Amino acid sequence: MADNPSKVLSMHDAIARHVHDGDTVVIEGFTHLICFAAGHEIIRQGRKSLTLARLTPDLIYDQMIAAGCATKLVFSWAGNPGVGSLHAFRRATEGPSPSLALEEYSHFGMVARFSAGAARLPFWTMRDYAGTDLPRANPQIQAVTCPYTGERLATVPALNPDVTIVHAQRADAAGNTQIWGLVGVQKEAAFASQRVIVVVEELVDTAVIRADPNRTLIPGVIVSAVVVEPWGAHPSYAQGFYDRDNDFYVAWERISRDPARLAAYLDEFVLGVPDRRAYLARHSGLVERLQASRQVCAGVNYGF
Amino acid sequence: MASVAARELADGEVVFVGIGLPNLACNLARATHAPNLVLIYESGAVGATPARLPVSIGDPALVTGSLMVCGMADVFQCFLQNGRIEVGFLGGAQVDRWGNINTTVIGEYAHPKVRLPGSGGATEIAAHARRTLIVAKLDPRTFPEHVDFVTSPGHRYRGTPRSEFAMPGAGPVKVITDKGVLECDGRTGELVLAALYPGVSAATVRGGVGWPLAARTTLREIAPPTERELTLLRAVLDPNRLYLKG
Numbered sequence: 001m002a003d004n005p006s007k008v009l010s011m012h013d014a015i016a017r018h019v020h021d022g023d024t025v026v027i028e029g030f031t032h033l034i035c036f037a038a039g040h041e042i043i044r045q046g047r048k049s050l051t052l053a054r055l056t057p058d059l060i061y062d063q064m065i066a067a068g069c070a071t072k073l074v075f076s077w078a079g080n081p082g083v084g085s086l087h088a089f090r091r092a093t094e095g096p097s098p099s100l101a102l103e104e105y106s107h108f109g110m111v112a113r114f115s116a117g118a119a120r121l122p123f124w125t126m127r128d129y130a131g132t133d134l135p136r137a138n139p140q141i142q143a144v145t146c147p148y149t150g151e152r153l154a155t156v157p158a159l160n161p162d163v164t165i166v167h168a169q170r171a172d173a174a175g176n177t178q179i180w181g182l183v184g185v186q187k188e189a190a191f192a193s194q195r196v197i198v199v200v201e202e203l204v205d206t207a208v209i210r211a212d213p214n215r216t217l218i219p220g221v222i223v224s225a226v227v228v229e230p231w232g233a234h235p236s237y238a239q240g241f242y243d244r245d246n247d248f249y250v251a252w253e254r255i256s257r258d259p260a261r262l263a264a265y266l267d268e269f270v271l272g273v274p275d276r277r278a279y280l281a282r283h284s285g286l287v288e289r290l291q292a293s294r295q296v297c298a299g300v301n302y303g304f
Numbered sequence: 305m306a307s308v309a310a311r312e313l314a315d316g317e318v319v320f321v322g323i324g325l326p327n328l329a330c331n332l333a334r335a336t337h338a339p340n341l342v343l344i345y346e347s348g349a350v351g352a353t354p355a356r357l358p359v360s361i362g363d364p365a366l367v368t369g370s371l372m373v374c375g376m377a378d379v380f381q382c383f384l385q386n387g388r389i390e391v392g393f394l395g396g397a398q399v400d401r402w403g404n405i406n407t408t409v410i411g412e413y414a415h416p417k418v419r420l421p422g423s424g425g426a427t428e429i430a431a432h433a434r435r436t437l438i439v440a441k442l443d444p445r446t447f448p449e450h451v452d453f454v455t456s457p458g459h460r461y462r463g464t465p466r467s468e469f470a471m472p473g474a475g476p477v478k479v480i481t482d483k484g485v486l487e488c489d490g491r492t493g494e495l496v497l498a499a500l501y502p503g504v505s506a507a508t509v510r511g512g513v514g515w516p517l518a519a520r521t522t523l524r525e526i527a528p529p530t531e532r533e534l535t536l537l538r539a540v541l542d543p544n545r546l547y548l549k550g
Contacts (some may be wrong), residue, residue, distance in 0.1 A: 030347050030362050031360050031362020032364065034382070045454070056424075065370065075422065076421055076422055076423055076424060077423065078419075081323075085421075093418075093419045094417065094418065094419045096415050097415075098415065104408075104423075106427035107346060107423065107428070107444070108424040108428040109427075111377050111380050111381075112380075121373055122438065126380075126385065126428075127385060128427060128431060129427065130431065130469035131431075131457035131466060131471065132427055132454045132455060132456065132461070133453045133455070134423065137408070141447075173313075174410070181364060181367045182347045182348050182349065182362055182366075183348060183368060183374075183375045184373065184376055186348070187375060190376070219546075237364055237392070239367060243359075243364060244359070244364070245361070246359050249359075292364075
């Protein structure tokens with residue numbers, strides 16, 4: 001008695017079908033639920049000329065930049081959170097001849113771009129950017145005069161990605177997706193996108209979704225594919241499943257600083273494995289080190 | 305620096321918290337004089353009570369036991385742009401005479417010598433928080449007369465005073481350094497020396513700043529951290545010395 005036909009695909013097939021050379025690709029997640037498994041599969045399938053967009057490029061985009069997948073980055077904060085730099089990103093953007101094109105906003109600007117995209121409006125207004133150099137660096141940041149108050153408001157254009165990939169704790173086979181913990185801009189990014197891939201820790205029966213509909217962030221009606229990939233966000237984290245692998249974030253400083261070491265990392269853990277299962281097999285002790293403690297909340301009464 | 309920053313926060317205020325030292329300062333304030341401080345992180349955690357020192361502003365410990373978790377559109381629109389944030393903490397690679405902050409590039413934007421992470425939420429925090437506090441170590445490279453790139457607005461931009469940009473917030477009111485505290489002069493918008501740590505001379509602070517630093521007529525002496533503050537910082541809040549050095 002499935003509510004809808006299944007959209008479940010393997011990661012390989014989801015990426016092969018929905019991510020194409022030249023696409024604008026968003027893998028969202030603010031520190032939480034960053035889908036490294038999807039980024040690695042995009043690298044393995046050798047996608048080229050991608051425009052990568054997200055607020056915080058994080059280690060996964062650093063790896064995709066190093067692997068040659070991207071020609072452009074749209075972002076608002078490009079660092080290794082809590083640690084330091086993204087060195088592949090820096091090598092591609094510093095010096096006399098940068099190889100990666102940048103389109104740079106602030107977090108609010110990126111949030112506003114996704115909000116406009118999700119609402120299918122051409123732009124979004126905000127009080128921002130006055131007295132800063134950001135509009136000089138990025139001519140996409142403009143201003144309008146409010147027809148009601150006469151106030152000058154900053155504007156940013158809608159961002160409508162070709163494909164958005166969201167990692168989540170659970171979904172049903174139709175893609176009704178529930179997320180708890182930090183939710184970032186995943187909802188806006190998904191609604192703004194032409195295609196949506198959700199990658200989940202757990203595939204659940206639709207009854208589980210229906211029992212707690214307020215927790216559904218992304219409805220199945222906008223989802224193109226569902227991939228079941230436990231630990232698919234590692235070394236990022238999934239609230240209630242596993243903690244961030246901070247040791248790896250710290251290690252990335254050393255790995256990414258040296259192009260040869262970075263290439264060796266990709267060879268061993270991305271290109272050298274066929275899928276996520278094989279990646280996890282090369283990381284022993286993850287469960288012992290990172291599995292989340294239990295802090296379960298009581299449910300609510302949905303009765304009427 | 306953490307204890308000086310903590311003392312700037314009044315009980316019950318709503319604070320937009322950055323990672324690192326500001327996070328320590330906010331949690332120190334909460335453990336001492338400001339138990340009702342409301343900590344908001346740009347990741348969406350509101351009223352966070354982190355049980356461990358967060359390693360990033362997206363740490364899962366910010367969610368567990370918080371008052372609310374919201375999306376980032378709500379953080380920037382319903383909290384920040386709505387005017388609900390009283391204090392914002394900012395840091396930066398460069399801070400200039402007018403409190404402008406650069407976290408974008410060292411050198412030319414198109415061909416930078418060093419590519420820094422960029423704004424994050426700092427641009428809008430500097431515009432909207434009712435007041436902002438800057439935390440940075442004193443060094444002439446960190447405090448040039450003009451920043452290479454204005455990421456977050458201070459009190460004067462290319463000769464135009466902040467008042468003409470109609471920004472809702474007051475901007476950076478204080479810069480807390482490791483040698484003294486600079487304050488924004490209400491008339492000119494320029495950062496001036498206002499307070500010194502015990503045993504530090506005004507000349508030492510001037511040596512760490514890339515412009516002729518003016519000073520208040522009377523300089524305050526900053527009280528050193530109390531035993532209780534030190535114990536809390538070293539034994540409870542940052543036992544592994546993630547942010548505390550020395």
